[in-house]
Amino acid sequence: MDSILTRIQASASSRDTSLLQELVDTVRPTHASDLQQATNRLRALAHLLATQPEWAQGLRDYLAGIIGQRKLVHLLTDTGILQNQGFFGELWRRLNHKWLPPTVNDDYLKDVFGQVFDRPDDYRWINGVDPSVWLALLRALRLPQRAWLREHGLGELLEAVQVLSYRISAIGLEPELVRVHPAIERFESPFLRQNAEVVQFTEAWRARLVDPQTEAPDARHIDVLLGQCEDIIGRAKRTASVQGVSVSLTRLLLRLTQSIKRLRAVLQLVEAPSTDAALPGAIELFGQLVEADNRKWSLSDLFQTNTELLALQVTEHAGRSGEHYVASTRSEWLSIMRSASGAGFIVGFMAMLKVLMASLVLAPIGYAVLYSLNYALGFMLIHVLHFTVATKQPAMTAARIAAAINDGSKKLDELADLVVKVLRSQFVAIVGNVAIAMPTAFAIAFGWQYAFGSKLAGAEKSLHLLHDIDPLHSLALPHAAIAGVCLFLAGLISGYYDNKAAYNDIAARLRQLSWLRRLLGEQRLARVTTYIGQNLGALAGNFFFGIMLGTIGTIGYVFGLPIDIRHVTFSSANFAFALVGLDYQLTTQQWVLSLAGIALVALTNLAVSFSLALMVALRSRRVSFGQGSALLGLVWQRFRQSPRSFFVPPREAETDGERLNPH
Template sequence: MFKFLLNPWRKWRASRHASHQLDAILAQFAPTRSLAERNEWLIELAYWLRRADRPAGATSTSWRYARLRYLLQVLENNPALAERVGQTVRSIVQDNDPVSLLCDTGLSSRSGFWGELVDRWQARFLPPTPNQPQLAALFALLFVGPHDAAWVDGLDDELVTRLHALFRTGLNDAATADTEDAAAQTRLERSLGISIQILVSQVRATGLSRAIRTRLDHVDVTDLPFYRLADAANAIFLERPDGALPSPEQIPQQLNYLRAVLDQCRAATASVYQHLDENGVSVEVVFQVERMKAWLGRIDLLLTAWADARASRRFVHLTAELVSASQHRRSVGYLIRATFADLARKVVERSAETGEHYITRDGKEYGAMVKAAAGGGLFTAATVYIKFFITGAHMSRVAEGFFASLNYAASFLAIHFAHFTLATKQPAMTAPALAHRLDQVGRPEGLDRFVDDTVAMIRSNAAAIAGNLVAVAPVAFLVQWVAGHVFQSHLISTEKAVATIDSFSILGPTPLYAIFTGVLLWASSLAAGWADNWFALHHVHDVISYHRRLRFMVGERRALRIADFWKRNLSGVVANVSLGFMLGLGPEIVSFFGPHVEVRHVTLSTGAVATAVGVLGSGVMHTAPFWLAVAGIALMGVLNVLVSFALAFIMAMRSRNLPRLDRWRITGAVLRRIVRDPLCLLVPRAPTESNPPGSTSTPA
């Protein structure tokens, strides 16, 4: 039974790269068959060509074309077969519409990101059928390999010439061949012109849409290059009522004018990005701008081919670009990466503005960080005791998680507005600030600045953790000591104290829970960046400051002060509230749908252990469970910081598409600095000359 079920699965997997033998494929050639049958025949031939196994000892890529050379040799040695093949290929090209291939392949058909995402998901499971008279559908079925575009682009002149000769095979005489070539040339030029006009109309419509137009500096719409684009293209490609076309003498001048307008459209598109940088990023606007850039790039590609339609090498490159675009069109991951790169960059830059405040570069800033962290530790001690009271109430898990969320959120907001700090929140904010320096690492002074800031970030986090723990541990212990010795009452039971110490053991699931907490810390920084971006994108500051009823109630100056308050504090409020609810309700939600998880936050856990020591007495410090808990808390702090920093830094680097080689070079520079001067991680150092104190120069 098992073998009966396994055999179909093996056949299905093997069929992915299977193909018929060449003699069986060539025997099916016939130009009189239906279009679907001819398309299927060409698809099978493409699968046979793709089965190129690399010979042992081969050092060049010429082996990839061995099957193509063998096919051409077989056809050249068999004129009758070559004639039948040539007629069939010509009929396939003539009966399939090329316009969709030229102006649609690889370009988004939807006006919004989510609609395009759904289309691509459908395309992954519902490929086009070979009975469609569209070259775009045929291309999607012919070229399915990841290296097909490079294979096409690597065709040498000798192979291109032989393929062109095969395409002409079957034409009776030179006069007929010339006539057929001229007709094919005219059809190709006309298809290129129609495709360019279609793309121009799409660029014009998008460029003049409200989403794009309102983000441009021009007041008069007629001054926009998108408005003039259609006239510039029609002067070349639009057929007159009398059938006349521009004279050969006029075409170069009109072509240069069209290219100039296209350059102006690209410059206008760049100004939209500048507006987004200043006023917030929208996924839909980024998608539309990226789609318009792709259209402009395709117009340039088609214009180059149209300007010299007889240059075979240009058409080889055009075909390779269309193959690559067709494959990208089917890729869901490519769409997500391309669309969200700018959004991620903007969210990262918003977080970077906050992260700059958490990096200490001299002794004064270092001391201020320790004091602020100590203040955060005091608030955290109160949070720990309130959390004990909540768990002692024995409510349902959801209710307990909700009240714990309120406790955490209120505590974190109090720390924020008191201008104190919580150490584990810093890495997710400081990582984007470091990534902001990545634009300059190509220069020696930029690399020095990045290394200086990396070391300062590590030192700042160490100072913040030390400040938190130095305050939370003695305060939590002292409160319990006073309660036990003065009021003769423990704030938590002895059993609860023992269970608390045991729960933080390094030998238990503490490391996994600490990693989960690091992910939540990073997620809260994303929420903060998104909120700040939303505030800027929708001009909420202006909405509040000019709100009519609010002005009547508090006056114009107070309305402006309220708007300024939210502009300064929205990201902080969202970060702290979201982190509080993630720490409180996040474990309950995850545990409901999956494995049981808990929160392990180094500062809160230290306060809990200090409270347990106050209940059990100093004798517990001589036991193994206590020191296992200490080791667990130490690892917990490392994992909280490391995971949240790593996730934020990886996202920041991906938003800048930094090459892997540069990543290794940067990592090596940081490690060399630490090995040369390990104490720089604990004691402030004078920055390098290229990175003066407080330097916040923008990337070049």
């Protein structure tokens, strides 16, 4: 470290950054997570600068040369702030720059900054070290009061303030923002007013640079206007929860939030009465810039930040749907049972069609098309008839639990009550599906044999159906997990299209179609479009879920992959077909393995879809639940005290809870 500082002292007027990179390499810890090592090295550097004034002078002049000979404004206005382009354009740019980085412009401090802090995890130790350590290091440099900043940086700071202000004004006039908050057009916009104030502020500061005796301008009015801009952002997000949201609107609001936050930080540096007063804000901004530069090509950050509001709305729609799948009372519990029974009846016929389709001689794509149509149209019919498929519940109920966890007013006891309600609602839905699907399939197979004199599923097909649900000698459980992933994706798709229907006002747009009005008539058109507007998400989710179930097996066959799906309701129906197909001559092992397989397929379907949905719902709300073990312990305690309540609601619950419609 001594030799580096000596060489820096000898090259004080140089604009070459290689010595600065070498100094950072010396301070940088071996592992970014080793904060103690980073702290010790920074303290050692501060001690050397404090005891060797000539080295402090040399480093100070060297940094002044590097900063003063380059444009600072782009570092402050671009780094860590989304660019003005679409999501897919930014995605393509980051993909390209990952394998072929852009050229470095040595005249821009932004590019030099990325060369000095070139490790992708530098931000971890820089932000992890206590700010007091950085403060001690900067004070050891013995920076002059306002003179140094006025000479080397204040002009660039003022330019950055203006650039950020103009961008905020432009974003505030975007049609998409006006659409979700029309009041911007009716009243004087704070996005425009803040720019007028910023222009006056920067002009006053430039006059002060010429004549230091000029009175320093005040940014308090700008701060009030920026607060009003942030209020509009909050109202726009709340409006989006009702009217829907898009990735472009999410990106717009995020860019606006980032620009306002950066403008506040730069104004704080400009207004600081002394260099010492500016240091804490400068240290915080420095850490933010390093993190933003380190992660500027991160694809995960791009997806997380640009889809955050959309993910929240998707899970919010799922959460609202989840309220209909949680039975609090005996009547609601029975209602879910009846609804699930209807679905089980229809699944029995869907399973029959799939067996018949499998007997055809087709190309693989032909099977995929027929299976997909069977699943998709069948699931859509189940929804139209207000029936319930048990495995569709977890994606909805997980979002409901996440919303309850996010509600700070909910106590652990109340969360445990909700979990118990969810479990018994899920149990009765599975019982309703399987208890009707199995006898329905049995009746179909028996009737087919009586009517046509042949078995619906022959001996070979029946053995194959039994093997498919064997949890020990087949891939039934991994395939059930794949079906669980499909169920989770279907829940996201459903929420996405619910959001899309609200955001794009699908129902109203359909009512404007003259040819559709002539075809249906005014009253029928109103009923149909209202139904589509309210149920587009569920219909789309069921349709795409059917497509996934119908194509995954074919994809596995074509590519030679051991992938397929197992769904509990279809597995129970297939068991009934196999039972008739083998003339009821099943061994004890076949009985045990088949029934155990159906139970384990159900558990896997539910566990995978529920855990994935809960994880996404919690992350979309930025919620971390540290009381998971305590909640599980409380649920277990309730199970030991009253196991019956996990399957059947107590009679006294008739007066408690929410009244709901399981449809």
